[in-house]
Amino acid sequence: MLVFTHPASLEHDTGPGHPERADRIRAILRALEDADLPGLVRREAPMAPLEAIRRAHPEPYPSRVRAAVPASGHAYLDPDTVVSPRSWEAALAAAGGAIAAVDAVLSGEDARAFCCLRPPGHHAEPARAMGFCLFNNVAVAALHARHAHGVRRIAIVDFDVHHGNGTQAIFWNDPDTLFVSTHQWPLYPGTGRRTETGAHGNVLNLPLPPGTDGKAYRAAVEAEALPRIDGFAPELVLISAGFDAHARDPLANFALLEEDFAWITRALVELAERHARGRIVSVLEGGYDLVALAASVIAHLHALAETA
Numbered sequence: 001m002l003v004f005t006h007p008a009s010l011e012h013d014t015g016p017g018h019p020e021r022a023d024r025i026r027a028i029l030r031a032l033e034d035a036d037l038p039g040l041v042r043r044e045a046p047m048a049p050l051e052a053i054r055r056a057h058p059e060p061y062p063s064r065v066r067a068a069v070p071a072s073g074h075a076y077l078d079p080d081t082v083v084s085p086r087s088w089e090a091a092l093a094a095a096g097g098a099i100a101a102v103d104a105v106l107s108g109e110d111a112r113a114f115c116c117l118r119p120p121g122h123h124a125e126p127a128r129a130m131g132f133c134l135f136n137n138v139a140v141a142a143l144h145a146r147h148a149h150g151v152r153r154i155a156i157v158d159f160d161v162h163h164g165n166g167t168q169a170i171f172w173n174d175p176d177t178l179f180v181s182t183h184q185w186p187l188y189p190g191t192g193r194r195t196e197t198g199a200h201g202n203v204l205n206l207p208l209p210p211g212t213d214g215k216a217y218r219a220a221v222e223a224e225a226l227p228r229i230d231g232f233a234p235e236l237v238l239i240s241a242g243f244d245a246h247a248r249d250p251l252a253n254f255a256l257l258e259e260d261f262a263w264i265t266r267a268l269v270e271l272a273e274r275h276a277r278g279r280i281v282s283v284l285e286g287g288y289d290l291v292a293l294a295a296s297v298i299a300h301l302h303a304l305a306e307t308a
Contacts, residue, residue, distance in 0.1 A: 160242020
């Protein structure tokens with residue numbers, strides 16, 4: 001299994017007290033050093049080419065992001081979304097790692113890849129940064145898979161505790177992309193109602209109440225999400241892997257544990273084996289308690305690697 005990282009992820013400085021901070025990546029990398037994951041290969045993410053970014057974010061948005069990056073200090077793209085001098089490189093590496101992961105998986109180099117990169121992406125809409133996100137990394141990866149490899153049917157599964165409004169917006173009118181999101185409701189960003197189903201019925205939102213634990217979460221996923229993905233029969237599975245649904249996370253109120261993330265990962269591996277030749281690319285999104293984040297990522301990677 002491939003894991004993509006980049007030093008710029010540690011240099012995207014969001015300022016004191018910000019939950020989306022470089023320590024998130026440091027915690028995961030420390031855990032990787034101690035984890036027993038045979039066959040794991042770390043690789044430096046390349047910078048995404050602008051033409052790949054523009055498939056998800058048409059101009060002038062990418063140019064506006066670049067122009068907003070300060071020479072020193074911090075600038076705000078919205079009240080939560082901060083940029084600093086190395087943020088442009090970090091954002092290009094985060095999207096570029098997702099692209100490189102798709103290339104590796106679709107070329108047959110490896111069946112699975114995980115992108116341990118920041119800033120996250122699933123809140124970034126076509127023309128708007130929000131929720132700590134600059135570019136929508138998983139959307140850029142999906143559109144690259146279609147453009148460069150001819151993959152038609154793509155499933156994007158988002159288990160971050162916050163709804164992936166940006167991903168939904170980018171693929172709202174795309175019948176060949178299935179977007180499935182489990183998330184807490186009500187919660188930021190306020191989207192993700194069950195009635196939001198996409199222009200072609202290609203969006204499945206499963207909003208769940210605060211306090212949802214592993215048993216309730218698994219029941220909802222088994223009842224609706226897994227059958228929907230199975231029926232869609234994707235050629236590629238992409239995961240927006242947010243771990244802020246963990247019981248320890250400070251930004252939400254779910255009560256999942258590491259084994260719940262492992263469970264949904266194994267279920268997605270089974271579906272990918274059935275329909276997509278096992279091909280999965282997982283992209284880091286949220287997760288803000290460092291202990292829970294590191295442990296959950298390791299559980300996720302173990303599950304990804306089980307039959308790779």
